[in-house]
Amino acid sequence: MRRSSVFHAAGLASAALLAAVLAGAAAAQEADASLLAGACASCHGTDGRSPGSIPPLAGKPFAVLSAQLAAFKAGEARDATVMTRLALGYSDAELEALARHFSQIEP
Numbered sequence: 001m002r003r004s005s006v007f008h009a010a011g012l013a014s015a016a017l018l019a020a021v022l023a024g025a026a027a028a029q030e031a032d033a034s035l036l037a038g039a040c041a042s043c044h045g046t047d048g049r050s051p052g053s054i055p056p057l058a059g060k061p062f063a064v065l066s067a068q069l070a071a072f073k074a075g076e077a078r079d080a081t082v083m084t085r086l087a088l089g090y091s092d093a094e095l096e097a098l099a100r101h102f103s104q105i106e107p
Contacts, residue, residue, distance in 0.1 A: 032094075032097060033094075033097040033098055033100065033101035034101065036090070036094055036097065036098055036101075037098060037101050037102065039086075040057065040098070040102075043082075044056065044057050047105050048102040048105055049105075049107065056107065057102035057105075058102055058105040058106065058107045059102075059103070059105060059106055059107030060102060060103060061103060062099050062100055062103035065098070065099035065102055065103055066095070066096055066099040066100075069087055069090075069095040069096075069098065069099055070092075070095065072084050072086070072087035073087035073088060073090070073092075073095065
């Protein structure tokens, strides 16, 4: 095998490995969001489908959920009770993952 062919094959293998790692990271992030969302169920219902007076999260637009979570974390949300304290325990990436998770659930 020629030297350039070896380098080409190594490059292709590296690209394939990188693609697999990125796909695995995306799947892990989705799984992490599902795990994080479990903490929301006690107030917002299973899968964000609140059966009571607490607002449901399922199916809300990502931008709305993301903005609300950011406002909670920044202490800027009006009429918030416990969410301002809870949001402080999450990273910005985790809050974004939660917003994406709940926005993708059918109400």
